[in-house]
Amino acid sequence: xxxxxxxxxxxxxxxxxxxxxxxxxxxxxxxxxxxxxxxxxxxxxxxxxxxxxxxxxxxxxxxxxxxxxxxxxxxxxxxxxxxxxxxxxxxxxxxxxxxxxxxxxxxxxxxxxxxxxxxxxxxxxxxxxxxxxxxxxxxxxxxxxxxxxxxxxxxxxxxxxxxxxxxxxxxxxxxxxxxxxxxxxxxxxxxxxxxxxxxxxxxxxxxxxxxxxxxxxxxxxxxxxxxxxxxxxxxxxxxxxxxxxxxxxxxxxxxxxxxxxxxxxxxxxxxxxxxxxxxxxxxxxxxxxxxxxxxxx
Amino acid sequence: xxxxxxxxxxxxxxxxxxxxxxxxxxxxxxxxxxxxxxxxxxxxxxxxxxxxxxxxxxxxxxxxxxxxxxxxxxxxxxxxxxxxxxxxxxxxxxxxxxxxxxxxxxxxxxxxxxxxxxxxxxxxxxxxxxxxxxxxxxxxxxxxxxxxxxxxxxxxxxxxxxxxxxxxxxxxxxxxxxxxxxxxxxxxxxxxxxxxxxxxxxxxxxxxxxxxxxxxxxxxxxxxxxxxxxxxxxxxxxxxxxxxxxxxxxxxxxxxxxxxxxxxxxxxxxxxxxxxxxxxxxxxxxxxxxxxxxxxx
Numbered sequence: 001x002x003x004x005x006x007x008x009x010x011x012x013x014x015x016x017x018x019x020x021x022x023x024x025x026x027x028x029x030x031x032x033x034x035x036x037x038x039x040x041x042x043x044x045x046x047x048x049x050x051x052x053x054x055x056x057x058x059x060x061x062x063x064x065x066x067x068x069x070x071x072x073x074x075x076x077x078x079x080x081x082x083x084x085x086x087x088x089x090x091x092x093x094x095x096x097x098x099x100x101x102x103x104x105x106x107x108x109x110x111x112x113x114x115x116x117x118x119x120x121x122x123x124x125x126x127x128x129x130x131x132x133x134x135x136x137x138x139x140x141x142x143x144x145x146x147x148x149x150x151x152x153x154x155x156x157x158x159x160x161x162x163x164x165x166x167x168x169x170x171x172x173x174x175x176x177x178x179x180x181x182x183x184x185x186x187x188x189x190x191x192x193x194x195x196x197x198x199x200x201x202x203x204x205x206x207x208x209x210x211x212x213x214x215x216x217x218x219x220x221x222x223x224x225x226x227x228x229x230x231x232x233x234x235x236x237x238x239x240x241x242x243x244x245x246x247x248x249x250x251x252x253x254x255x256x257x258x259x260x261x262x263x264x265x266x267x268x269x270x271x272x273x274x275x276x277x278x279x280x281x282x283x284x285x286x287x288x289x290x291x292x293x294x295x296x297x
Numbered sequence: 298x299x300x301x302x303x304x305x306x307x308x309x310x311x312x313x314x315x316x317x318x319x320x321x322x323x324x325x326x327x328x329x330x331x332x333x334x335x336x337x338x339x340x341x342x343x344x345x346x347x348x349x350x351x352x353x354x355x356x357x358x359x360x361x362x363x364x365x366x367x368x369x370x371x372x373x374x375x376x377x378x379x380x381x382x383x384x385x386x387x388x389x390x391x392x393x394x395x396x397x398x399x400x401x402x403x404x405x406x407x408x409x410x411x412x413x414x415x416x417x418x419x420x421x422x423x424x425x426x427x428x429x430x431x432x433x434x435x436x437x438x439x440x441x442x443x444x445x446x447x448x449x450x451x452x453x454x455x456x457x458x459x460x461x462x463x464x465x466x467x468x469x470x471x472x473x474x475x476x477x478x479x480x481x482x483x484x485x486x487x488x489x490x491x492x493x494x495x496x497x498x499x500x501x502x503x504x505x506x507x508x509x510x511x512x513x514x515x516x517x518x519x520x521x522x523x524x525x526x527x528x529x530x531x532x533x534x535x536x537x538x539x540x541x542x543x544x545x546x547x548x549x550x551x552x553x554x555x556x557x558x559x560x561x562x563x564x565x566x567x568x569x570x571x572x573x574x575x576x577x578x579x580x581x582x583x584x585x586x587x588x589x590x591x592x593x594x
Contacts (some may be wrong), residue, residue: 077573077577078536078539239375239580240584241583241584241587247584247587248587251588275572276572276573276576279573279576279580280374280576280577280579281580283536283576283578283579283580283581283582283583283584284581284583284584284587285584286538286581286584287537287581287582287583287584287585287587288584288588289584289588290538290544290545290581290585290588291585291586291588291589292588293545
């Protein structure tokens with residue numbers, strides 16, 4: 001059992017462990033407290049425990065803004081982790097320019113943990129994506145490699161240790177429309193190739209994001225968290241909580257499977273003034289987690 | 298038992314009713330579903346039920362903005378109810394001007410349910426507050442009448458049917474520092490005189506807002522919902538969820554006591570740019586309610 005399968009296995013067994021001595025402090029005991037508290041109709045005092053995953057920002061949200069504005073708004077949202085779309089760090093940047101940008105990110109108190117979505121249609125684009133990610137110190141490339149490039153992607157993953165999270169883009173995407181379509185292509189490859197589960201595009205394909213997180217837990221490397229107006233291709237991004245996705249169920253699923261990556265907000269709406277909408281979305285997720293009993297992130 | 302005591306009584310017995318046939322559909326059954334769902338570690342499907350109270354905006358939040366901007370931002374937040382501070386409707390406005398403003402509020406799809414905080418140090422100010430509220434069609438005056446004006450306030454309440462919710466302003470306020478200090482002054486007066494529970498100022502007086510809501514349920518007419526950085530006079534407003542108030546506990550308390558008024562966001566921070574912070578706060582409350590299992594408002 002490699003590290004990735006083990007994590008998923010541990011996640012799946014969390015429900016059993018919760019009742020045992022292995023529960024201890026942290027998430028499981030917090031959920032225990034919550035469950036006991038619910039029976040009495042009161043919340044646990046204070047904000048106990050933590051959750052296994054962290055919150056971040058997908059910078060596509062601030063595509064109309066400069067790097068500096070993007071960092072400032074991310075800090076204002078109280079987020080600590082960020083993933084850059086190429087607006088904020090062009091794919092053709094020199095290693096030197098990349099390092100300069102990373103210095104600014106760190107100075108803002110943020111961690112640049114991933115880049116993407118990066119499309120890879122040619123071998124040179126695969127090579128460059130890994131050069132770019134390595135120069136930036138990214139853990140993960142959120143990518144859309146053409147199917148025939150997957151062997152090269154695997155080779156690069158093995159050579160660099162950088163993970164690749166394949167992004168599903170919904171019912172109109174011919175390459176990876178659903179999490180399942182990506183999973184089927186990568187399940188026999190190196191365990192560091194997995195999924196960036198975009199829950200909006202998943203719901204747009206009329207697939208339950210919670211079910212997808214559960215089914216593909218062993219390859220879940222990143223999450224784009226959002227909400228959509230309808231469970232079909234017409235569904236558009238909306239402030240989290242105003243759409244059709246069952247968010248509390250999804251968060252409970254992430255906790256149950258022991259997801260320990262990042263859930264990054266990608267808010268496509270109001271491109272020229274997204275801050276209030278993404279702030280409302282961040283608040284909604286923190287509020288859900290707080291009521292679930294594991295405290296805000 | 299008058300209408301106000303009855304409501305509180307019904308609220309307090311909700312926990313018992315939840316397990317009985319009287320539970321039926323709605324809040325109580327939604328909480329039941331949630332409790333059962335929690336035991337299995339999953340949320341109920343969809344967003345069931347409702348909550349007994351509604352969300353609104355206290356326009357002090359947008360004190361640096363015009364009436365039109367305030368209405369537009371309230372609509373953007375998805376709120377339907379508003380209470381005006383005098384920045385948006387001066388207390389000395391003529392009845393005609395008041396009606397003009399109310400027309401604009403209604404055209405925006407909002408309900409102007411209250412006005413305040415209105416300070417009353419002179420009998421003329423009491424008279425004017427009721428004239429103002431009546432002209433605006435407000436249900437409630439959120440007020441701070443001097444103690445010796447309470448008999449006049451009661452007389453006006455009886456004459457007009459307009460309620461008065463006394464606002465607690467924290468440890469430095471000599472008139473009504475805590476909910477208890479207000480309750481003690483009004484508990485023998487007409488049942489339509491009650492409290493606007495400001496949970497930030499309550500926590501600043503190192504008093505648990507949930508306990509106050511429970512204790513004074515029979516006179517709880519309005520709520521200012523917010524969060525503060527510390528449980529003392531130094532505590533300042535912060536985005537809900539980032540402060541010290543146990544918000545899930547407070548919301549569960551409001552549901553349990555059957556509070557059927559409004560919880561209005563009053564966000565004192567970032568006066569010149571409050572929208573992201575209040576949006577985060579609105580999201581937090583909706584997220585909490587969603588995870589509690591009664592669905593977003």
